[in-house]
Amino acid sequence: MAIYADYAATTPVDKEILKMVIDGADAFGNPSSIHKAGKLAKANLEKSRRDVASLLNASPAEIIFTSGATEANNMAIRGVVKRHHRPHIITTEIEHASVLNTFKSLTADADVTYLPAGENGVVDTTALRSALREDTALVSIMLVNNETGVMQPIYEIREILAGYDALLHIDAVQAFGHMAVDVKDLGADLLSLSAHKIYGPKGIGLLYKSKDVRLDPMITGGSQERDARGGTENGLWIQAMAEAMKRASDESTRRSLKEMQLKERFLNTLTVAEVPFEVNGDVNQSASHIINLYFPWSQAEFLLTALDMADIYLSAGSACHAGTLEPSHVLESMYGKAERSTKSIRFSFSYLMTDEDIEHIVEALKDIYERLMK
Known part of the structure; x- marks a missing residue:
């Protein structure tokens, strides 16, 4: 039986x-239409917006639904950048693609400073203090790194930015459902x-935008999403995202505890099996x-292929780069241009997995290691 351990890439x-989506398919009206079918779709849409806003401690007017996090980040x-003349922006070397x-x-429209991460995977906040300028318009940083899982010091960053006018953009894609995400x-x-990433469908995401922030729309068209994003809203997918967020929030403690237990079991079992490894971050x-x-004993490409042949599904890092077999930019920021960036694999667990899954993964790794060492 196949074992999927790439839940940071996507979830079922x-x-x-x-x-719920199938049962709701009859409510297919356009939320912008004024007839009853449209009004029902609009009511469902706005209920989802209220539900999502409540989970994030935001107001409904601050939620913009998008086609996913990539669009939300771009937006x-x-x-x-569009509202400033060549602004100064700060981000990190370990962000998502x-x-x-x-x-x-x-690059022609903004002056961007990239902050490095240490070997612990944490962004250097001293470097942030040094990089901040009076014309810094935005600091963009992820809450949890998608390759290493390392949490970034957002609360310290929040305090540092208190003395500046710079806006704080947080990519919280890998955080929601695993830790508290309260925008305030x-x-x-x-x-x-x-x-x-939280057991909802692909093709739907959101951007929280504080009521104090003004953005020019990236996608123009109709007046949907309070003029923030043109295009008919994907009502069923929005309802599905709201439900996925509610379940992830309600079950966060249980899910995270199970995931942590699986991760600890994996590391302990791998150590007992005497398979050489080091944790990144x-x-x-x-x-x-x-x-x-x-x-250190295998290229990631070979190891992933061998595991795939054993029906164990993993990635070297971000799914957006996994098919390119490029060295991890995250690990290069942490460790330099060393072999570490081409000999590392990301394991991402789910509450759906079992102890037996962990045992099978370790057995497969041990078998590959012993064959290579002969």
Whole structure:
């Protein structure tokens, strides 16, 4: 039986949520229409918006539904840059590709400073203090790194930014459902989320935008989403995301405890099996569901292929880069251009997994290691 351990890349849609979508398919009206079918769709849409806002400690008017976190990140970054004349922006070297590549495309429009991460996987806040300027318009940073699982010092960053006018954009995609995500507590001006990381469908996400923040729309068209994003809203997927967020929030403690137990069992069992490895980043500062390991005895490409042949599904890092077999930019920021970035694998766990799954993964790794050492 196949074992999936790549839940940071995507998750299966919760079967109850899938049933909810199928059952709700008859309410297919356009939320902008004024007839009863449209009004029903609009009511469902706005209920979902209220539910999501409540989970984030935001107001409904601060929620913009998008096609996913990539669009939400683009909307936040491009929206801020567009309202300033060549602003100064601060981000980190370990962000997701949807953030880094957006900044790379804006080199003519913004002055971007990239902060490094230490070997513990944590961004250097001293470097942030040094980088801040009077014209800094935005600081964009993830809450949990998608490759290492290391949590970033958002609360310290929030305090540092208190003396500046810079907005704080947080990519919270890998955090929601694994830790508290309260936009007021985090000090977020902008925050991105995705449904498919929390057992919801792909193709739906959101951007929290504080009522005090003004952004020019990235997608123009109709007046949907309070003129923030043109295009007919994907009502059923929005309802599915709201339900996925509610379940992830309600079950956060139970799910995270199970994931942490699986992660600890994995590390302990791998150690007992005498398979050489090192943890990338500080395991004590990592989220419950992600661990990134360096295997000095094998290239990640070979190891992933061997595991795939054993029906164990993993990635070297971000799914947006996994098919390219490039060295991890996250690990290069942490450790330099060393072999570590090409000999490391991300394991991401779920409350759906079992202890037996962990045993099988370790057995497969041990078998591959012993064959290579012969």
